[in-house]
Amino acid sequence: MVDTPTSPPETLVAEIEALGQRLAEAKTSIATRIIGQEQVVDLSLAAMLSGGHALLMGLPGLGKTLLVDTLSTVMGLSENRIQFTPDLMPADILGSEVLETGADGTRSFRFIEGPIFCQLLMADEINRASPRTQSALLQAMQEREVTIAGEHRPLPAPFHVLATQNPIEQEGTYPLPEAQLDRFLVKIDVDYPDRETERGILIATTGLQQATAHQVFDGPSLIAAQKLVRQMPVGEAVVEAILDLVRACRPESDEAPDVVKSSVASGPRPACGAGADADGARARGAGWPPRPVGRGCRGAGAGGPVAPHGAELCRAGRGPCAGAGDRRGHGARDAHRGRGLSQSALHTPDTLRSRSEALAGTLPALMADAQHLSATILLGTHGRKRAGTGDEFWQYRPAEAGDAMRAIDWRRSARSDGHFLRQTEWQAAQSVMLGVDDAASMTFTGSASRPSKLRRAQTLAMAVGILAVHGGERVGLTHLNEPPRGGRGQLVRMAQALMDGHEAGDYGVPRPKVMPMGSRAVFFSDFLGDPAPIEEVLGRAADRGVKGALVQVLDPDEEAFPYDGRTVFESMSGAIRFETLKAKSLRDEYLARLAERKDRLDRATRRTGWRFAIHHTDQPAEPTLLWIYRALEKVRA
Structure with a gap:
């Protein structure tokens, strides 16, 4: 007592x-x-x-x-x-x-x-x-x-x-x-x-x-x-x-x-x-x-x-x-x-936004030595200034599927074989498209003390979106058939959409439904599936003037292969199952294939003007978030 x-x-x-x-x-x-x-x-x-x-x-x-x-x-x-x-x-x-x-x-x-x-x-x-x-x-x-x-x-x-x-x-x-x-x-x-x-x-x-x-x-x-x-x-x-x-x-x-x-x-x-x-x-x-x-x-x-x-x-x-x-x-x-x-129970749209806002809040301190980034975070390809009304003419752009007929500038279109839209300074604001692979392989984690690959990818994607919106830009998800938007309400919709899920099977690949011309994009995945569809997506994106970054999210156990003796390997969906008595004998071949996959992705990004990085779930998210912004800044040049 x-x-x-x-x-x-x-x-x-x-x-x-x-x-x-x-x-x-x-x-x-x-x-x-x-x-x-x-x-x-x-x-x-x-x-x-x-x-x-x-x-x-x-x-x-x-x-x-x-x-x-x-x-x-x-x-x-x-x-x-x-x-x-x-x-x-x-x-x-x-x-x-x-x-x-x-x-x-x-x-x-x-x-x-x-x-x-x-x-x-x-x-x-x-x-x-x-x-x-x-x-x-x-x-x-x-x-x-x-x-x-x-x-x-x-x-x-x-x-x-x-x-x-x-x-x-x-x-x-x-x-x-x-x-x-x-x-x-x-x-x-x-x-x-x-x-x-x-x-x-x-x-x-x-x-x-x-x-x-x-x-x-x-x-x-x-x-x-x-x-x-x-x-x-x-x-x-x-x-x-x-x-x-x-x-x-x-x-x-x-x-x-x-x-x-x-x-x-x-x-x-x-x-x-x-x-x-x-x-x-x-x-x-x-x-x-x-x-x-x-x-x-x-x-x-x-x-x-x-x-x-x-x-x-x-x-x-x-x-x-x-x-x-x-x-x-x-x-x-x-x-x-x-x-x-x-x-x-701990991973909901609300908690995803809370973690992402906390992560995004650390970036200004990390970029204190980068004045050009703090002044031009996610501005347009032309270095559009955020000051001013933004209603002045900026450029013509080719018409795309889904554009309203009333938006076409017929006088400019009459001088060429195509149709063009007249854009104001605000309409030319940078659009940032984000893609998150939520296939079964992304739910893997080698330890309960580490987040899953999917959870880390969702947090990074939302953090990029939050900073883009705070910078006055538009943001969207590539798997949704919706144009990018700005404002806090868009962040709420994105968080919910990321939690709803859209991929089926063991491995996912980017399947962008909306990629505005000249926009920037970031894809988050473990990229352990067939690399050919990824290379095809990068090629189509480059043809539309879309550039960005691939972020490969891996668990440390996927890099180290810490298995020995009798081991049963099973895909996250349960569709594939393999048992071996000498798991250690597979280590060298596995690591060689993983290194080959990374090298192939790196070459594909270099050919198309994209950037490539690897993030491990046992490491802090802040350095990767800073790298993404620096990467987006470099691909604008």
Whole structure:
């Protein structure tokens, strides 16, 4: 038993029971306005009883703002609301000093408090503001004070931030920095209600009378409740469960399952992970059904509050997950469930975009010494500038299949035997086409600690697409019968299309359906199938003025052939199976054939003006991403 009580056990029991009754009354009051969402309400109250902050994640219109407004009424706290927008500035949150002239003509500065000076701050749609503005909350959430013009200004006590966040895949959102996520004790998913709950919402919101909540707590009583929660004993079994959960979420720990080692970037820190989890378990224990602990005191019992709270805590940013799903809670959220979590559960369109954006975000630092790239990332063949309106005439181009008749410039076409289109500067923007082989051979990985070839190829392709879109260019997938487009929405469509799959069989080859003339292309594959179709595609691309790069993605085991003795070789689809008693005797012939295949691909790219590179899945993706951009820049020359 781990306890730090300052009150006699009998008194502590009575106080905790009284707090439980008061919390039950608070939940009843909240339920008059918030129908259903019991788990969301429980976690929100637990965060406040722990003295922490909560991040509510969900689509617009699910009642997040109404919940925060109701909590301020029930908890009796002064409330301010900040609607985060892209043009919001830090001074709009913290306040600022203004110069005033007194009656006697003297001038002095007077500080005008910002909306952060309250007890319950509602940060509505926090991820619609830029990271610079988001960082204005860092000191306030951690130290309960702000520093303005060198003067420390304490915030009212208690101080809590309940922030709402829209899914990151929506337009106009910014990912929350890790330091910002670390300030939140818990991240709460707000999902759609079930049918019966939605029926109750429909009836309650379409009548003449509007339900109102009544006050149950106030500032001093909430502070007293928080101190009481800190006195609650924690069972040894809960302490061990917390340690098991936190340590299992650290990829460098021997206790971490393979899925964590391959999908989590860094685990929870001791104070922020285990300590916050213990506080949350105590707070949940105060409002849960009684559970005997020690001398009969109601506390955080084994197998009780820690499991659901720990699952939510690991999603609050205490341990950033390289492959953790932001919307559905894959990754660290499920790490405590054991080693049975499949890799596919961690690989979704959302997680693909998250990994790719993180990878793309590292490239500007890598290109700090390449000013021409930072100024002309993926511009056109003619070095088109990004500044300006882009509506001026740039060039004529030959008409292609699918072009609208009204787009043809008949005056120019009359001077030749072909049809031509008049392009403006913006229309001549570079199109970057990406092809990812997702045949069965690409799903191979020689170790659970390494990503599959397909997963790495998808991440690299999306990273290239993200950087192209950020550079104002258009991007598309070669296997889709759709023209390249720009904008964040195109990235969402690409991520979903990459996850849907399109190749059948053991080995895939590029089969581009759309290749705009003069565009750039990158194909990602292991290229272990017949090389003839690949050479044919490169020839057709060169005839259309399309140039680019082939990136061969290989697992280290495919390069080393670390097999000996009796070995069964089977294709990923199961269509081919071969057994040998002397696998090592095949090594030299295999490596010779692999080297011959690489050489043939290299010669084919040289003939057509393309570039060729090999990427191994045990190596970082950043150098290959930088090489791709340098390669695309060189083939423009």
